Amino acid sequence: MNLRLFGEMQLRAAGQPLEVGAPRQQAVLAVLVVDAPRPVAIETLIDRVWDEAPPAEARNVLYSHLSRIRQLLGRAAVLEEAAAPRLERRHAGYVLKIDPDRVDLHRFRRLVDQGRDARSADADRARALAEALDLWAGSPLAAIPGEWAGQIRDSMHRLRCEAAVRWARVELRLGNPDAVIGVLPDLIAEYPLVEPLEALLLRALHATGRDAEAIERYAGARRRLADALGTDPGSELRDLHRMLLRGEPPQTPPPDPGAPTIRIATPAQLPPDVAGFTGREAELRELDRLVLAATGPAETVVISAIDGTAGIGKTTLALHWAHRVASQFRDGQLYVNLRGFDPTGSPVIPTEAVRGFLDAFEVPPERIPVGLDAQVGLYRSLLAGRRVLLVLDNARDAEQVRPLLPGAAGCVAVVTSRNQLAGLVAGTGAHPLTVRLPSVAEARDLLARRVGPERVTAEPEAVEDIITLCARLPLALSIVAARAAANPGFGLVVLAGELAGAQSRLDEFTGADPATNARTVFSWSYHQLSPAAARLFRLIGLHPGPDLAAPAAASLAGLPPGAARPVLAELTRAHLLSEPTPGRYTFHDLLRAYAREQAEGTDPEDERRAAVHRLLDHYLHSANTAVLVLEPTRDPVTLAAPGPGVTPERFADHRQALSWFTAEHAVLLAAIDQASSAGFDVHTWQLAWTLTTFLTRRGHWRDNVAVQRVALAAAERLAEPATRALVHHHLARAYYRQGRLDDAQSHLLRALDLAAQAGDLVVEAHSHVRLAMVWERREHFAEALDHARHAATLFQAAGHRPGQASALNDIGWYYAHLGDHRRALTFCERALAQHEELGNRLGQGITCDSLGYAHHHLGHHRQAIVYYCLALDRFRDLGDRQEEAATLTRLGETHLTDGDTDAARTAWRHAVAILDDLNRAEADRLRARLRELDQESKPTEVLPTATDRERGERR
Structure with missing residues (x-):
């Protein structure tokens, strides 16, 4: 049986085609196939099939499609007279069990991965990549509408181009230029702006003596790039053109670009070892063999799957052993509690776990891609060539674990679960180890x-x-x-x-x-506990998890913080709570379930609801205080006073506030879900509001979209136009950061309508600011300017001075991009005066940068340099490396235009040092400019950088 996703979707069993249904049913099947073998939640299926406009009966329609898909797979099984794919319902959603090699898209990805493996012989890589390219039978999911299908198509087209470039490089190294000449012209016709393909074709033509044809192709490529993008060819094409004109001999193409170099930390995430550990000698010896296997001649990834009943000591064993061998893993130790059997029913999804590992390596948020596959690829790239120990604790099933497994030789992963992870053993060669009751x-x-x-x-x-x-x-x-x-x-x-x-x-x-x-x-x-400790134990069972800090426990119980600490200590001494890090508490999920059971059987419903109310008040008021420390100029929202017995946390500085958000990140996400399900709609949207700044700055794009969608549902229930407008605005902001411009625009237009109904001039103005950013990203600067003007008018009518100053700078910035640089100066100078009066140093820095940009284009190079240096002073004071790099890039352009090549080199080298951590593409672009500068020093037009498009997000 084979399933084809390239071109028109086709399912064939025993050589016979089967009808795969209408486009909607195909979309459901495609989502299951693309994510296989990962579970897909009902909500995810609905989002991907219907985008943002599901019908009221979406669930019923979806269940009908799933039923017909089961019937379709059943017919395939009958025809094959063998095991066929099957659709299973799991706790986390629907899972399609299918051999990946039966799906052309998965086979394509596997073959491209083989072609990436620099350890393989070039001939083997060429064969794998050629086979992958031969699988392409048209654009994937061609008949399936919707944004998700479009994203899959875009990613697969990019992967096809990457595969073609790698294949051509390898073939040229193998001395097969004719093979390259036979394939690349057709691909270039499909992807006329992919310069590496054109460069490789030029190399192949040059290698076969067809220099005149190569020169002609260069001229055609130059015309295409000028017409489509208004740019000249990149440095590689220009160098090849010069080589052809000089008649230099053919050269072997450079090696494949390596994985991005990222400076990473050495994580040490293991929780404390258990005091008084005893026994388990046989199990420890078995685990010790894993380290030997990981350093043996086979050089493989080693995985152990530890299973056993709840409470039998799997985690204790894994952590004790991990501490024994930690010194042998010089590059760090990673740990995650996957909460596979958490009684709240909220296991950690792979996206959360992978993102947590990337944070542990201190990868800058700007370098972390959006999708799970891309994040997993980056995570495994970081592990390549390193010795890292991973403890994946409390897994529900193999599907939850697979994306977290390393692909690097020398790494060891230990997985614990109540279930026997047979799929992990069969699919990855994991070593099973069942923990029995002690003797x-x-x-x-x-x-x-x-x-x-x-x-x-x-x-x-x-x-x-x-x-x-x-x-x-x-x-x-x-x-x-x-x-x-x-x-x-x-x-x-x-x-x-x-x-x-x-x-x-x-x-x-x-x-x-x-x-x-x-x-x-x-x-x-x-029953041996004091009454206060017994009550707190029960109430902690109502906490959404995964852990809680002492101040939150105090508010949950309505106690002063000082009175809560001895009660927590009593629970810890009784081993009913554990304290894995100072001041943060958790307990075994069996104990969590027991505590919740006791609360429901002992405490009246109104008392339980009052406790949850206090807890949500604690998190809301603490988070509100923290976000205003992180972003003092943010427009506040009006909160109800915290209830009696609630003691919100306070933060002395930016570092404390950021540390609190980092520690409470998972808890706050769970608290928003709890508030929504318990009917605390005001807490729901306000908690989401407090999280926006942290999630944006740390790059948690997916989390931000998720919480804002929950917040929007709560706001719709409240039916308050001003609240709905604000939440639509923040959801649009989250979509904007994901690059989903159409979604962002749709929600911003809705925010404008609702803000106008509510008479909320400030939210209306902010929505115009965001719409300007959307149009700027599309490079429609006239539309962006129009929205910036509307924003300025509304901010002025509302008496919102920070907004007025930022909007004036926006107007100047868009005038500069429309070529009216003198008018840009007028607006930006007014903006700078207002930012200085308000003491807004970030606004001052951004506006000085805009003034430098306008002066550069007017030929006022000395003034441009002065303003750029003023901007750099502000950004360095604030620690804003992203803005610093963007300004350094433009400063270098001005120095170069002014004839000071040494100063240009200095500015660009400083920018590259920053961009290596933040934006590899921009860093590579500047490196290429530096190489050109060594060859020829001529002024070039300053172009907007990728960072320019992010500037509005920092305002």
Whole structure:
């Protein structure tokens, strides 16, 4: 059976074509196939199939399509008389189980990956890339409408061009220019602006002595680029042209461009080792073999899949072993709790985990791509050539883990799960390791280490009773040991009696599964708590997770922070909570489920809702304080006063505020979902509002879109035009950062309508500012100027002075791009005076940069240099490296035009040093200019950089 996505979608089984249905059904099948074997949530399917306008009955229609797809796969199975793809419903969504090599798109990707492998022989790489190119039978998903399908088409066209360039380079190195000449002209006809293809064709023609034809092709390429882009060919094409004119001999093409070089940190994410670890010698020896395998002659990635029942000590084993061998992994250790069995039902999705790892390596947000595949590619590139240990804890299934696995030899990944990860073992060669219950002797050693060998020796029968009543489960034994250690005067026989009494009260809940029997120990230990600790334990079960800080726990319980700390300490001593990092608490998901169960059975609903209200108040007011520290000029929103018993956090400076957002990132996302599901609609949209600055600056584009969409649903329920306008505006801003300009424009137009209804001049003005940015990105500067003028008028009517100053600069900036540089100076000078009066240093820097740009184009080079230097002073004071690099780039252009090539080199070298961390394409562009400068020093027209298009986002 084969499924074709290139061109018209086709499904063939036993040589027969099968009807794949109407375009909508094809779209559903395509989403499942492209993401296979990852689960696809219902909401994701709806978004990708219907974009932003799903019908009211979208779910029912979707279920009908899924039913017909199952029938289609069933017919394929009958025809094949063998195993065929199947559609499965999982906790995280729908999964299509299909052999990737049966899908042309996946086979294409695999072959291109083989062609990228520089360790393979050139002949093997050429064969793989040629096979990949032969699979192309037309644009992918050709008959499927919608933005998602368009994005897939765009990415596959880019991948096709990359494959063609790599293939041609390899063939030329192999001495096969005729093969290149036979293929590239047709590809260039499809992609006339892809200069590397033209350059390789010129090399092939030159290698076969067809120099005149090559010179003619260069002239054609130059005309195309001038007509389409208004630019000359790049440095490689120009160098080849000069080589042809001089009659120089053919040269071997340069090697394939390597992966981007990113300066990365050495992560050390392992939680603390467990004190008093004992036993598990056989399992530790088995894990030790992994390190030997990772450094052996095979040089492979080594993966261990540790499985076992809940509470049996999988995480404890993995972390203890990881600490034992951490020193052998010089490039760092990564850890993530995937929360596969979290009772709140919110496991970590691969996108979150990969992004967390990229943050651990301190990859600048500007260098992190948007899509999961691209992020995984960057993550694996970082691991290549490095020795890193990964602990992937508490996985639900193999699909959750696969994107997180390294592709680099010498790395070791240890995965823990309650499930046997058979798919991981079969698909990746993982080493399975099932953790069994400890022996009676090992259980006795655990107790001896925790309570002291003398007590264990003195009361052997009580010890045996405790071991039996705990079903030898390490989690349960640890809790009992904690109580014994905290009460040295208690005989173990007393504790065993109490435990037996608790078990008799819970007989109906116990079973053969040791994890179920752990409920007895939980109940017994819970009933030993003080009333304050028992109440806090229950309330923490209502927290959305994955962890919480001490101040949040205090607000949850309505306690002063000082009163909450001893209660948290009591829960920690009882092993009902753990403190993996100072001041942050979590607990085992079995305990979380038990705590929630106790809260629902003990505390009235109004008290539980009041606790959740206090918690959301805590996060909202803390986040609001933090965001105004990060962005003091941001227009505030009006919050209701925090309820009684809520103590929001305070932040002394920018660093503290950013650290708080970083630590609470996952918690705040979960809190927004909890607020939405619990009907706290005002908290929902206001929490999303507070998160926008952090998510934007850290590059969490996907999270920002997700929270703003939840916020929009809440705002629609509130039916307040001003609120809806503001949320539409922020959702548009999130879409803009993802490059989804049509979506951004649609929501901005809606924001304008609603703001006008509400009489909110400020939101209306900001929406015009964003619309100007959308048109600027499309290089429609007249439209951008029109919106900037509207914004200035509205800001003035509202008396919003910071907005007025920024809008004046925007008007000047767009006049400059329309060629009216004198008028640009007039507006930008007014803007600068207002920014100086307001003390807005970022606004001053951006406006000085605009003034420098206008003076440059008027030939006032000395004035341009002065303004650029003033801008640099502001940006360096603020630590804004992105703006600094953009201004350095333009400063270099001005120095060059003024004839000072040494100063131009200096400015560009400083810019390259910054852009290597922020924007590799811009860094490479400047390197090429520096190389040209070494050959010929002539003034060139200053062009807008990619960073120019991001400037408005910083205002």
